[in-house]
Amino acid sequence: MAGSWARLTESSAAVRFIDTNLRGSGQVMLQDNPLTGLLFLIGIGWSAVVSGSPQLAIGAPVGLVVATCTAIGLGVDRTALRSGLFGYNGMLVGMALSIYLAANPLFWAYLVVGAGISVVVMLAMVNIAKTWGVPVLTAPFVLTTWLMLLGSYNFAAISLADLPPPALPSIHVASAMPLDSLALVDAALFGVSQVFFIGNAITGVIFLLALLVSSRWAAAYALAGTVLAIAVAQTLGANSDAIAAGLFGFSPVLTAIAIGTMFDTPRPRVVFYVAAATIFTVITQAALNSALMPLGIPVLTAPFVAVTWLFLLPLRKLVL
Amino acid sequence: MAGSWARLTESSAAVRFIDTNLRGSGQVMLQDNPLTGLLFLIGIGWSAVVSGSPQLAIGAPVGLVVATCTAIGLGVDRTALRSGLFGYNGMLVGMALSIYLAANPLFWAYLVVGAGISVVVMLAMVNIAKTWGVPVLTAPFVLTTWLMLLGSYNFAAISLADLPPPALPSIHVASAMPLDSLALVDAALFGVSQVFFIGNAITGVIFLLALLVSSRWAAAYALAGTVLAIAVAQTLGANSDAIAAGLFGFSPVLTAIAIGTMFDTPRPRVVFYVAAATIFTVITQAALNSALMPLGIPVLTAPFVAVTWLFLLPLRKLVL
Amino acid sequence: MAGSWARLTESSAAVRFIDTNLRGSGQVMLQDNPLTGLLFLIGIGWSAVVSGSPQLAIGAPVGLVVATCTAIGLGVDRTALRSGLFGYNGMLVGMALSIYLAANPLFWAYLVVGAGISVVVMLAMVNIAKTWGVPVLTAPFVLTTWLMLLGSYNFAAISLADLPPPALPSIHVASAMPLDSLALVDAALFGVSQVFFIGNAITGVIFLLALLVSSRWAAAYALAGTVLAIAVAQTLGANSDAIAAGLFGFSPVLTAIAIGTMFDTPRPRVVFYVAAATIFTVITQAALNSALMPLGIPVLTAPFVAVTWLFLLPLRKLVL
Numbered sequence: 001m002a003g004s005w006a007r008l009t010e011s012s013a014a015v016r017f018i019d020t021n022l023r024g025s026g027q028v029m030l031q032d033n034p035l036t037g038l039l040f041l042i043g044i045g046w047s048a049v050v051s052g053s054p055q056l057a058i059g060a061p062v063g064l065v066v067a068t069c070t071a072i073g074l075g076v077d078r079t080a081l082r083s084g085l086f087g088y089n090g091m092l093v094g095m096a097l098s099i100y101l102a103a104n105p106l107f108w109a110y111l112v113v114g115a116g117i118s119v120v121v122m123l124a125m126v127n128i129a130k131t132w133g134v135p136v137l138t139a140p141f142v143l144t145t146w147l148m149l150l151g152s153y154n155f156a157a158i159s160l161a162d163l164p165p166p167a168l169p170s171i172h173v174a175s176a177m178p179l180d181s182l183a184l185v186d187a188a189l190f191g192v193s194q195v196f197f198i199g200n201a202i203t204g205v206i207f208l209l210a211l212l213v214s215s216r217w218a219a220a221y222a223l224a225g226t227v228l229a230i231a232v233a234q235t236l237g238a239n240s241d242a243i244a245a246g247l248f249g250f251s252p253v254l255t256a257i258a259i260g261t262m263f264d265t266p267r268p269r270v271v272f273y274v275a276a277a278t279i280f281t282v283i284t285q286a287a288l289n290s291a292l293m294p295l296g297i298p299v300l301t302a303p304f305v306a307v308t309w310l311f312l313l314p315l316r317k318l319v320l
Numbered sequence: 321m322a323g324s325w326a327r328l329t330e331s332s333a334a335v336r337f338i339d340t341n342l343r344g345s346g347q348v349m350l351q352d353n354p355l356t357g358l359l360f361l362i363g364i365g366w367s368a369v370v371s372g373s374p375q376l377a378i379g380a381p382v383g384l385v386v387a388t389c390t391a392i393g394l395g396v397d398r399t400a401l402r403s404g405l406f407g408y409n410g411m412l413v414g415m416a417l418s419i420y421l422a423a424n425p426l427f428w429a430y431l432v433v434g435a436g437i438s439v440v441v442m443l444a445m446v447n448i449a450k451t452w453g454v455p456v457l458t459a460p461f462v463l464t465t466w467l468m469l470l471g472s473y474n475f476a477a478i479s480l481a482d483l484p485p486p487a488l489p490s491i492h493v494a495s496a497m498p499l500d501s502l503a504l505v506d507a508a509l510f511g512v513s514q515v516f517f518i519g520n521a522i523t524g525v526i527f528l529l530a531l532l533v534s535s536r537w538a539a540a541y542a543l544a545g546t547v548l549a550i551a552v553a554q555t556l557g558a559n560s561d562a563i564a565a566g567l568f569g570f571s572p573v574l575t576a577i578a579i580g581t582m583f584d585t586p587r588p589r590v591v592f593y594v595a596a597a598t599i600f601t602v603i604t605q606a607a608l609n610s611a612l613m614p615l616g617i618p619v620l621t622a623p624f625v626a627v628t629w630l631f632l633l634p635l636r637k638l639v640l
Numbered sequence: 641m642a643g644s645w646a647r648l649t650e651s652s653a654a655v656r657f658i659d660t661n662l663r664g665s666g667q668v669m670l671q672d673n674p675l676t677g678l679l680f681l682i683g684i685g686w687s688a689v690v691s692g693s694p695q696l697a698i699g700a701p702v703g704l705v706v707a708t709c710t711a712i713g714l715g716v717d718r719t720a721l722r723s724g725l726f727g728y729n730g731m732l733v734g735m736a737l738s739i740y741l742a743a744n745p746l747f748w749a750y751l752v753v754g755a756g757i758s759v760v761v762m763l764a765m766v767n768i769a770k771t772w773g774v775p776v777l778t779a780p781f782v783l784t785t786w787l788m789l790l791g792s793y794n795f796a797a798i799s800l801a802d803l804p805p806p807a808l809p810s811i812h813v814a815s816a817m818p819l820d821s822l823a824l825v826d827a828a829l830f831g832v833s834q835v836f837f838i839g840n841a842i843t844g845v846i847f848l849l850a851l852l853v854s855s856r857w858a859a860a861y862a863l864a865g866t867v868l869a870i871a872v873a874q875t876l877g878a879n880s881d882a883i884a885a886g887l888f889g890f891s892p893v894l895t896a897i898a899i900g901t902m903f904d905t906p907r908p909r910v911v912f913y914v915a916a917a918t919i920f921t922v923i924t925q926a927a928l929n930s931a932l933m934p935l936g937i938p939v940l941t942a943p944f945v946a947v948t949w950l951f952l953l954p955l956r957k958l959v960l
Binding site for chain 1: 714715716717746750753756757760761763764765767768771786787788789790791792793794795796797798799800805806807808934935936
């Protein structure tokens with residue numbers, strides 16, 4: 001089936017365009033695989049149906065297609081384009097704005113601008129990051145979304161939907177309670193689904209399957225990442241509600257995939273290195289949660305980006 | 321006339337020094353042209369006379385000359401020096417501190433330190449930015465001024481003159497009302513004059529003329545930038561008073577000049593690219609307004625710097 | 641004696657390990673010298689004895705040894721390791737967390753994670769900074785400690801010991817009073833000892849001696865830096881209590897050492913350049929004090945790092 005799809009992408013520009021977008025979806029979790037991307041969209045669709053809130057299921061494909069079209073219009077490098085590298089940030093911008101802003105006609109124009117700009121930001125960041133041979137990960141999405149959200153505070157025509165107001169960081173208001181087994185399983189699956197702003201166990205399972213069809217190691221690292229993140233957050237006494245909602249899991253999941261799949265085989269030293277990065281992502285998640293409170297913006301996947309850069313940059317000098 | 325001035329700069333060290341400083345003034349809007357710089361100073365002087373507040377008309381030349389002399393003392397690259405590249409940041413530091421701090425004897429020492437330091441910051445940033453072939457724009461001015469202002473909070477001998485106190489970002493307190501035609505024309509001209517912290521229509525006209533004598537495209541992009549910025553800010557429902565005062569215009573004006581004049585001819589694709597950058601500068605201006613509220617410092621031209629970098633960095637890879 | 645110690649480090653792995661750690665201690669003030677590092681530890685021990693609070697005297701060696709062992713485990717570059725370059729950040733992390741967090745069993749695990757992570761951050765930053773030929777200084781310590789402290793706000797199992805709560809920056813609440821001669825001498829020595837979070841005159845003297853055994857210029861610049869910092873802070877009207885406690889001195893001391901010892905001889909132009917950097921470090925210290933208030937985290941040596949980078953980066957182009 002994969003073979004006939006590959007032939008179709010060569011013969012049909014329309015299929016090629018669809019394939020590019022599906023790979024863009026897959027790249028949200030660093031997979032250059034159209035089936036993975038399709039399963040991600042199906043997982044998003046499932047969550048929209050059961051939750052009755054269709055925003056994500058609209059915002060995600062709109063942002064994805066806008067970004068891909070912008071990249072084509074700008075004449076970006078063809079190989080990178082076909083791998084979906086100019087779609088995933090736009091898709092994430094589309095989802096984030098759909099969740100945090102209220103939909104109205106002008107909102108859609110705002111989303112289109114954000115998704116399009118994410119391609120320019122991607123190109124700019126790639127030019128900088130290649131100096132050190134590291135990928136930009138989801139940094140273009142994070143920067144673009146932060147600016148679009150902060151900007152909206154000053155625009156009467158764009159309304160916030162679901163963000164706590166700016167506040168000074170609070171200290172130790174966390175209520176740390178143990179979670180029962182069922183809640184822990186849910187938390188682990190939510191940690192995976194929250195990469196797409198979704199707290200839904202079935203969606204989490206679909207996402208793990210989506211990783212599995214692309215790379216068994218990616219799926220294994222994702223699962224290990226979400227479990228380890230919960231263990232660390234519980235041990236340190238983080239807020240139980242946040243843990244249960246998977247909010248301490250999505251960045252560590254991405255860190256574990258990004259660093260783990262850099263290596264051919266998970267030797268013990270590699271596993272230790274990935275575990276250290278995953279643990280530090282939980283601490284960085286907590287740190288950025290506090291640091292961004294005065295601005296009222298969410299951390300998004302900034303902890304994943306920051307910690308993954310910190311752990312990828314030494315690899316040119318180290319032999320693990 | 322230009323020819324005899326050029327001959328004078330060769331024969332007389334004093335004229336050469338004046339020429340270097342005038343080019344430094346011109347570089348505030350990226351023009352390596354002494355007449356442009358002279359007209360900028362005239363525009364500042366005009367505003368000082370009609371407003372009865374001479375601070376800018378003193379702070380601007382003091383900062384400019386201090387920076388130029390510091391650069392000469394440090395033995396910087398001669399070609400860059402003669403193009404005015406070591407003067408404009410000091411001039412802007414001089415103006416910003418003159419406006420935001422109260423004048424007293426120690427204030428002048430503080431201004432001299434700031435203007436001199438701007439040269440070191442310029443040299444440091446040039447060394448970093450050349451890695452990617454981008455200009456540092458007004459980043460040295462922005463960083464130096466932010467540090468000097470934030471530092472002053474802790475110095476009893478240096479008083480703030482005109483800055484709102486630090487506060488958490490407010491959301492949607494904007495009063496968005498339509499502006500009448502006259503107010504719109506004023507707003508457009510203020511957008512140009514606010515590059516120099518001035519809200520004065522005649523000064524705005526003088527500044528446009530100053531650009532015209534150097535480059536008709538620079539003048540055209542400046543005018544288009546301020547008009548487009550007003551249209552975007554109005555559409556999104558930004559605060560009418562801020563729009564009317566030109567406060568949403570000065571960074572987009574600089575973005576439009578900086579990116580527009582990178583190209584020989586304004587082909588449709590170029591115009592579209594410049595327009596996208598200008599629009600995103602308005603959003604970034606709003607975003608940084610919110611982001612800096614907890615620190616109580618003004619955004620200065622940071623939106624221009626950030627967005628222009630984001631749109632210049634991809635150009636090595638794109639053929640527009 | 642130095643010769644027999646050098647021979648011992650060659651013949652004995654245990655002595656080599658001790659030597660590496662002592663050099664790591666010395667690198668806190670940029671000295672690749674085991675005796676300097678030993679005297680630093682003695683100065684810390686003295687302060688622990690007279691103040692009756694042993695945290696630093698435990699946290700410092702624990703952080704140091706953890707970081708050195710992590711670096712060995714990661715297989716870092718041998719020459720850099722033996723110079724102590726992978727120890728000093730861990731030692732500083734160990735001290736900072738010991739002071740700002742309350743000790744409990746989990747705290748020690750948290751400290752070990754922080755000290756270990758500082759090595760990864762060091763490797764990452766070295767890879768970036770070498771692009772421009774500048775050292776990373778104490779930036780890995782600063783970044784790691786900020787994240788560990790900010791993260792702790794959300795962890796019920798890790799308690800803050802001694803940090804003012806997050807607050808908006810206050811303006812001009814400084815009480816600027818003249819200090820008498822004795823207080824000034826104390827302030828100057830405290831400025832040196834505060835590099836290690838200690839306000840103790842004897843410890844300050846021990847630290848100056850520690851510098852002297854490594855480099856007379858380092859000791860001279862340290863002394864000149866702390867004196868100049870007090871003069872600048874007093875002139876600008878900074879808070880007298882903070883000046884008296886040496887809190888305006890520790891970053892300028894490091895700036896003066898770092899930039900001053902880049903040059904073979906302190907020619908007048910060099911002295912002027914180092915003095916400018918030292919003065920600007922005082923202003924940057926005040927600025928970052930304000931800027932970090934909303935997050936409730938201390939500036940640590942960030943002013944030293946920022947200003948030293950700004951003054952080192954131009955040196956590739958300038959001949960002073």
